[in-house]
Each structure stands twice: as structure tokens, then as C-alpha cells.
Amino acid sequence: MLSKPLRLLLPCVLFATVYGASAAPVVIVGFDEMSCQTWVKSKDDPDQRKELVSWIRGVLTGHNYANQKQQVSAMSRGTVENFVDRYCAEKPTGLFSDAAFRMSDRFSGRNDPIAK
Secondary structure (H helix, E strand, O other), rough: OOOOOOOOOHHHHHHHHHHHHEEEEOOOOOOOOEHHHHHHHHOHHHHHHHHHHHHHHHHHHHHHHHOOOOOOOOOHHHHHHHHHHHHHHOOOOOOOOHHHHHHHHOOOOOOOOOOO
């Protein structure tokens, strides 16, 4: 498993790499388990939830680095949690990483997945 500082830095690198490339599949560099079930279970583990929220905020920061003209505004932990809670309620077999990507789509004003 990756060290905590490295796990928090990798989303930035991921987005910088993904947005600079053509339509290659996105390689998720994150936790061993990225499912919505993991997200839902983390509600009972404040330390794990804090790490997951930090990872998602890192993804949003990576989006801002790669798309400086369409940045996501700073948002609270509660906003992140509410968005991912709703996403995972709608897509219980989905990945919370996908929720992070949809947040970058919605809150950057783009409302569409990034395409080159």
C-alpha cells in the first residue's frame, strides 16, 4: 500500500497525465478498493472517510491544474461527502472515483466529461 503523502499526491499526477493524453483508458491510482460500498462503509470509520475525502479533493485539485481555464471552486468536506453519498446511492455498484470525476465535470461548469 502507498504511503499517505504519496496517495494524496497521486490524484494530481493522474489528472495532469490524463488530460494531457488522448482518449486512453484512465488508470486510477488510488486505494485498493474504490467501490461505492467502500465509500458507504467508511461513514463508520472517520479516519478512512477523511482519507477518501482527501483523495477526492486531490482529484479535484488535479483537475484544476490540468484545466486552469475551467477550475472547480474550493469546496468543503461536507459538499464532497454529500455529492459522493448521492452518487453512490444512485450507483451502488459504481466507484467513488467516478463520483470524483463527475464532480470535476459538474463543478467546473463544463457539465460533460473531458474530451480532447
